[in-house]
Structures are given as structure tokens and as C-alpha cells.
Amino acid sequence: MxxxxxxxxxxxxxxxxxxxxxxxxxxxxxxxxxxxxxxxxxxxxxxxxxxxxxxxxxxxxxxxxxxxxxxxxxxxxxxxxxxxxxxxxxxxxxxxxxxxxxxxxxxxxxxxxxxxxxxxxxxxxxxxxxxxxxxxxxxxxxxxxxxxxxxxxxxxxxxxxxxxxxxxxxxxxxxxAVPDELGVVPPPPEGGVGRPDGAFANAAWWRSLTVSERRRAITQHPDWVGPRDGIPAWDRHQANLILLARLRGPAREALRRAGSIPQRTAIPTWERAKSIEAIDALLAKRDGVTRQLLLIDVSGLVVRAITTVGDIDRAGHVATYVGGFSTRPERDLRDYDDRFVGMRRLALTQTREEGDDGDVAIAIWLGYPAPQGRDGGFSSRSVLRDDTARAWADDLASFTNGIDASRDAPAHQALWAHSYGSVVTGFALQQVMRMDDVALFGSPGTSLGSVAQAGLKPGALNVLAAPTDPVPMTDWHGLDPREIPGVAALGATAALKPGATNVVLRESFLHGDYLDEGTTSEYNLAAIAAGRSDQRLPAQGDRPLAPIPPPAP
The missing domain is CATH 1.20.1260 (Ferritin)
Structure with missing residues (x-):
């Protein structure tokens, strides 16, 4: 030996x-x-x-x-x-x-x-x-x-x-026979499961391969590459396209058997097929916007998928959106994509005003099986319990760690977490991960008790709650994040747009209105994605927001 x-x-x-x-x-x-x-x-x-x-x-x-x-x-x-x-x-x-x-x-x-x-x-x-x-x-x-x-x-x-x-x-x-190259070293075992540091192992493994070995890994072992955080987005995208192609035929056959109105027992099968159709439609768009497929997993009760608006690999600013209760790719992916195309444009405008020519990309992280209405109120998957949030928080931390691990220079990263997604994010922020700015909106409560517990720099935890949204009033999953000392309470009511004299941003009324075009909440979220803390609009009656200090040395 x-x-x-x-x-x-x-x-x-x-x-x-x-x-x-x-x-x-x-x-x-x-x-x-x-x-x-x-x-x-x-x-x-x-x-x-x-x-x-x-x-x-x-x-x-x-x-x-x-x-x-x-x-x-x-x-x-x-x-x-x-x-x-x-x-x-x-x-x-x-x-x-x-x-x-x-x-x-x-x-x-x-x-x-x-x-x-x-x-x-x-x-x-x-x-x-x-x-x-x-x-x-x-x-x-x-x-x-x-x-x-x-x-x-x-x-x-x-x-x-x-x-x-x-x-x-x-x-x-x-x-x-003379070998062209050594065999491709298999990926690290710890990189294939949801653990925050697994992305670093995956990134190191990918760097150890030659260009030819990477091509072989993508074409011969796409399952090694597609779902692994820490690998560059374009390489994951190419591998996931192969995995998507393998799923497409069986999904179409399942959809044909289920029919347009499936029986209750066929709903998961129908949702898988429709999710693949939704992803295909998204990637087929020809509107000049770069899109990448970073995850497709149909093995569970709810399809998991991650797509992007913009190029994650080259963007100087990356925002990751974490959806909440009942989100599913087949129902929500296209709507999120449409909204985020506009929000990316708004964030780009804000970066350009600052003289920052860096690109902006948004990841639609439906990377966990969000609780669904059919899960009821008593199962471990119920939206009234935090079991799902705890179980998948590491995957969110791994994903955001992987964005920086795959690059030579880190991006400015932001998290947008809506509703139950803020519960997932609260647990994720307590793991070993780095995040520049976080926005929790429409949150039913958080496990965080302080900004320090999240490992964020002062002023980097932002909270939005529309006055007429009942969900933030429940405190069902812990402390109302607005009560955390040192948070920045941002506006979701009507306000004058910064730099304008006659443009009024609209109020968000309902739980699902925070991303609506032309709202104060949309403007604030775009400012967070762009790293423009100076452009954030405070909640009504709140004192002006203090500037966020530079990153720690």
C-alpha cells in the first residue's frame, strides 16, 4: 500500500x-x-x-x-x-x-x-x-x-x-492503445448533496479538469455537471440541456396519457410534463435576453428548477429569487421570467447611473419543493411548518456559494425572498455563506433574531411589508423581521421616484404584488440587486436609511 x-x-x-x-x-x-x-x-x-x-x-x-x-x-x-x-x-x-x-x-x-x-x-x-x-x-x-x-x-x-x-x-x-488523455476523475461525493461547502469542492474539481475532460464530462456524464453548484453556469446549462432532452420524450408520453385535465392520481405526472414544456418555452424565447438552465429535477413530488435572466457567469450583480408557498415551474416560471426581464432592466438603469457598467443577472431559484396547497395543514410539508425550509436551506446556501466559487472574482450578490421563501432564506443565512444584500418581503416570520446571526454587514438586511398584506402580520414562523434591530424597513407604499418630479411609484396591496411593474417595492428590489443602497426608499414614517458600509477587510 x-x-x-x-x-x-x-x-x-x-x-x-x-x-x-x-x-x-x-x-x-x-x-x-x-x-x-x-x-x-x-x-x-x-x-x-x-x-x-x-x-x-x-x-x-x-x-x-x-x-x-x-x-x-x-x-x-x-x-x-x-x-x-x-x-x-x-x-x-x-x-x-x-x-x-x-x-x-x-x-x-x-x-x-x-x-x-x-x-x-x-x-x-x-x-x-x-x-x-x-x-x-x-x-x-x-x-x-x-x-x-x-x-x-x-x-x-x-x-x-x-x-x-x-x-x-x-x-x-x-x-x-495509446490513450488520448487520462480518464475523467469523478466529482467529489460531498459536492452532490445539499451542503453549503460542497460547492467549493465542485468548483475545485472542475478546475482540475482539462477543457477536453470537461467536454467529456458534460456529454458523457451530464448528471455529474448539471445539478452541481460551483460549476460555471454555461457548463451546467449545456449538461442540463442533455438531461432535459432525456426527460422530454417520456414527459410527452405521460402528458398524452394524463390528458388536459388529469385525474388526481396523475397530477404529479402531469406537472412534470408541463414543467418541462414551460422550461422549453422559456429557453426558446428570442428576445435578446440570455437564459441559462441550472437545474432540472423531476424526481420528487414537486419539480425543482433553476433558470436565469441574464448571464450568471459574467454579471457583476447577481440576484437570486426564492419563491414561496405553492410555487411550481409549470405554473410560475414564465410569469417570473417576464417580471424579472423588466426588473433586470430597471436594475441595469440604476447601475449605469452610478457609472457601473457591470451586467445584472437574476436566478429564479425554484430549487426546493415549495409547500403546496394539496399538502394540507398537518403534514411535514405543510406551509404552516418549517420542516421544508430547514431541509432545503443548505441547498440555497450551496447555490449562492457556488456562484462565487465558479468565478475568479466574486459578484455582488443579493437575495430576494418572498413569503415562505423568506423562511428558507432565514435558515440558509445561518449557514456558512456570503451574501451582500438580502430582501425579505411578505414574510410570515423568520428564525433570525439579529443581523449578526445572518452574518451580514450592517444595513444589509432589508424588509418589505405592504400595509394591506396580512401574511407579515402573522409571525407564524418566528419573529417579524421588521422587529430585528438594525434592519432596513423599505417602502411598499406609493412614493415619488428618486430623481423624478412627477413620477409616482405605486403601492403594493396584495401578498403577490411586490414584483408588480411600477411599484415602490419593485424599485427597492431592483436597487438592492444593483447594489444601490442609496436608492432604497424607506417605509412610510421610517427614518432615512443609513448608508451601508463597505465590505469588511
């Missing part, structure tokens, strides 16, 4: 030396091939020779040519495997260097064995800011740990594969 590899071994590895061996091996291989060619030419030149001695010499030459060909093939396999080893270990070294950069950006460092050393942080006197700094440190430790852990895992898997292939190149009776 070989010694287990560690960060020290990766740091000590020199891919350039392996490539030098490959270069010299190729030189020797060409010499062997040259000798085989010379033997073939000599054989051709001696065709006039006849007799027993000539036959014996010809057989000896044939054996020599075959032997030289076999040696050349084995040398080719060895060179190819070593070339793959150098490329893979170069990627592992880059993961180690990336981890070092992430730690260094927080004033921390990693020791020779990859353990993170965090400097002592002196209290600022503001408990909320201290908690925010602590959250950023915890996030850094998680990301560095996953990055280094994945470097070690990939190096160990590569070591095993290289040993196996090199032994085969020597010991197999027939020289094996």
Missing part, C-alpha cells in the same frame, strides 16, 4: 521534470521507429535473395520489426500517460496556489501541510460587523479546505490511474 499523498507532495511535484522525461522518451521512441523503418527497408532490398538462409533472415527481420513496433507502442503509451500526469498535477498545483491566494486575501495563510492559519481579529465595537468578519473568515477556511482537499483527492486518483496504466504498458501481452 502506497503512502497517502498530501499537500506537501503536491507542492514538491515538478510537472516540468515529467515533461522533460516525456520529451526524452519521444526522442528515443523516434529512434526505435527509425530502426524499424531501416529493418523494413533492408528487408525490401533483399527480395532477390533466395534460399533457406534468406527465409531465416527474413523471419528474423520480421520478428525484429514486430518487436521494435511493440516497444515503440509501449513507449508511446508511457509518454501519453506521463503527459497526462504532468497536466493533472499542474492543475492540482494551481488549486494549491488558488487556496493560498484565497487565504492571503483575508490576511491568513496555509502551512506546509495545508492547515489554514487565521490571524487574530480585534473587535470593532460593532457586534454585527464582528459577526460579519467572522462569517467571512469561516467561509474562507471552508473554501481553502475544500480546494486543498480536492487537490489531494485528484492527485491520489491520478496516482492510482497512472500506476495502473504504466504497469499495463509494461506487462500487458499486447501493447495497449
Amino acid at each position: 502506497t503512502r497517502q499523498l498530501g499537500v506537501r507532495d503536491i507542492r514538491a511535484f515538478r510537472p516540468a521534470l515529467v515533461l522533460e522525461v516525456v520529451h526524452r522518451l519521444e526522442i528515443q521512441r523516434r529512434r526505435v521507429m527509425g530502426a524499424a523503418d531501416a529493418a523494413l527497408r533492408a528487408r525490401a532490398a533483399g527480395r532477390e535473395w533466395r534460399g533457406r538462409a534468406a527465409t531465416s533472415a527474413s523471419q528474423a527481420q520480421s520478428g525484429a520489426v514486430a518487436l521494435l513496433g511493440d516497444v515503440s507502442a509501449r513507449m508511446g503509451v508511457t509518454a501519453s500517460v506521463l503527459r497526462g500526469l504532468a497536466a493533472r498535477m499542474e492543475a492540482c498545483l494551481e488549486l494549491v496556489h488558488r487556496a493560498e491566494r484565497i487565504a492571503r486575501d483575508r490576511g491568513a495563510w496555509t502551512d506546509a501541510d495545508g492547515l489554514v492559519q487565521v490571524p487574530h481579529r480585534f473587535p470593532t465595537g460593532d457586534p454585527t460587523m464582528d459577526a460579519h468578519v467572522g462569517r467571512l473568515d469561516a467561509l474562507m477556511v471552508n473554501e481553502v479546505g475544500r480546494c486543498l482537499g480536492e487537490a489531494v483527492r485528484v492527485a491520489a486518483e491520478t496516482d492510482v490511474e497512472v500506476q495502473r496504466r504504466l504497469r499495463g504498458a509494461v506487462a500487458d501481452p499486447v501493447a495497449p
